[in-house]
Amino acid sequence: MNKLLLTDLSELESLLEKVKKQGVDYIHKIAERPTSTTRNIPETRTLETKGLGAHETLKLFNKIFEPILVSSSGPRFWGYVIGGATPASIIGDWLATIYDQNPQAINGEGDLSANIEIETIKLLLDLFKLPKSYVGGFVTGATMSNFTCLAVARQWIGKFTGKDIAKEGLTEKIPILTATPHSSALKALALLGIGSNNIIKIKTIEGNREAISIDDLEAQIKKLNGQPFILIASAGTVNTVDFDDFSAIQKLKKQYNFWWHTDAAFGGFAACSNTYKHFLKDWEHADSITIDCHKWLNVPYESAVFLIKEVHSSLQTECFQNPSAAYLGNPMGNFNYLNFLPENSRRLKALPAWFTLMAYGKDGYTSIVENCIRLAKQFGCKIDQSADFKLLAPVRLNTIIFNLKHTENQDKLTVFLSHLNRTGKVFMTPTFYKNQYGIRAAFVNWRTTDDDVELVFKEMNQIIRLI
Numbered sequence: 001m002n003k004l005l006l007t008d009l010s011e012l013e014s015l016l017e018k019v020k021k022q023g024v025d026y027i028h029k030i031a032e033r034p035t036s037t038t039r040n041i042p043e044t045r046t047l048e049t050k051g052l053g054a055h056e057t058l059k060l061f062n063k064i065f066e067p068i069l070v071s072s073s074g075p076r077f078w079g080y081v082i083g084g085a086t087p088a089s090i091i092g093d094w095l096a097t098i099y100d101q102n103p104q105a106i107n108g109e110g111d112l113s114a115n116i117e118i119e120t121i122k123l124l125l126d127l128f129k130l131p132k133s134y135v136g137g138f139v140t141g142a143t144m145s146n147f148t149c150l151a152v153a154r155q156w157i158g159k160f161t162g163k164d165i166a167k168e169g170l171t172e173k174i175p176i177l178t179a180t181p182h183s184s185a186l187k188a189l190a191l192l193g194i195g196s197n198n199i200i201k202i203k204t205i206e207g208n209r210e211a212i213s214i215d216d217l218e219a220q221i222k223k224l225n226g227q228p229f230i231l232i233a234s235a236g237t238v239n240t241v242d243f244d245d246f247s248a249i250q251k252l253k254k255q256y257n258f259w260w261h262t263d264a265a266f267g268g269f270a271a272c273s274n275t276y277k278h279f280l281k282d283w284e285h286a287d288s289i290t291i292d293c294h295k296w297l298n299v300p301y302e303s304a305v306f307l308i309k310e311v312h313s314s315l316q317t318e319c320f321q322n323p324s325a326a327y328l329g330n331p332m333g334n335f336n337y338l339n340f341l342p343e344n345s346r347r348l349k350a351l352p353a354w355f356t357l358m359a360y361g362k363d364g365y366t367s368i369v370e371n372c373i374r375l376a377k378q379f380g381c382k383i384d385q386s387a388d389f390k391l392l393a394p395v396r397l398n399t400i401i402f403n404l405k406h407t408e409n410q411d412k413l414t415v416f417l418s419h420l421n422r423t424g425k426v427f428m429t430p431t432f433y434k435n436q437y438g439i440r441a442a443f444v445n446w447r448t449t450d451d452d453v454e455l456v457f458k459e460m461n462q463i464i465r466l467i
């Protein structure tokens, strides 16, 4: 064995001790670490012939990379929809690395860690109060979950013209109906050969809403003259966290022939709260659902699940089977994740989710979700009552969009946001909503408190006076 490998193996304990201490320190002080940096990474390194060994490499990392890492998993990183990592999820993540399994088959011999994944999916179904008629798996993010679900939807469409699209490729356009899709769903359509431009855009409900207009949806469906189509519904749009009317969609599904996919990347977590679960009423009738775990479940990146009704499992295997790899066995035989999702080899992504779900249970997630919503509404209230800022939409769940009160000047808004982010105390992102530029803040982190909201609002009021 290479000498450095041998040394590192014998010093593994002291190496891991160092990393543990550093990690604990980072996590305890995360709220003091800046949310942004203007530092750059010093010039790139070249590959050493001999290598440095792990101790020296850790030193090098700490010198050049560690200082530029921002507190993106901290309590005041409100840009995008980020989340963080609960203590139990970190343990699960470490163990996933240490045991380094590759979850595939659930029966037989060899690596059977896929059973942990199956169990985790069941825990998630329970958390979301969804029926056991869904089969799911872990992928890298909601983008890949949308991709997986829409791939099966595409295969389902093919059946009506006797086509196996996975084998034969696309020959005809597939009608995609949607109102306010997340950009990643469009990206998935691009990857699937359906084309991101090939959507039939349905109107949204009038007023300050992003949810689909059921009347317009039905009118567009009628124009298709019975042709099967795919509906991409939203459970939580990114600007105003709006939800489509799933009861109405369920009614349409009884009359018309379509695949119903719901992107519930973060909005699905409303199911954890008795106060907010009404937004998801009847969502359990969808053929497929996307849920992101590295957002509101607060597990480390990369973690999302697809949930697809078990009745579609043979279509799913048609999409993801490995056509001619004899050593992988019969794709239609025993269940094997290898033939059920885009990747072949994967890490045991389910383990961080399994840990956090077992550790904090339903109550833990109700409290994370309700706390974030409460803080979002509190922040929204402050903005609504302020002299300098105004809300662009009422706060429905956990995101806020706002801009400046007395000016339409986009430059001023940009200057304000860049000053705010440069304080390093908070991070927000720009947005565009109903023809207005704005700033967006999303509450998804398990550690955010009332004090954080207070602190950020104070900073905002100071900056608006300075610019």
Ligand SMILES: *Cc1c(COP(=O)(O)O)cnc(C)c1O
Binding pocket: 081, 140, 141, 142, 143, 144, 182, 184, 185, 236, 237, 238, 263, 264, 265, 266, 292, 304
């Ligand atoms: C974040 C998000 C996605 C994309 O998720 P990734 O995890 O970044 O791939 C898709 N849909 C919605 C509604 C989202 O909020």
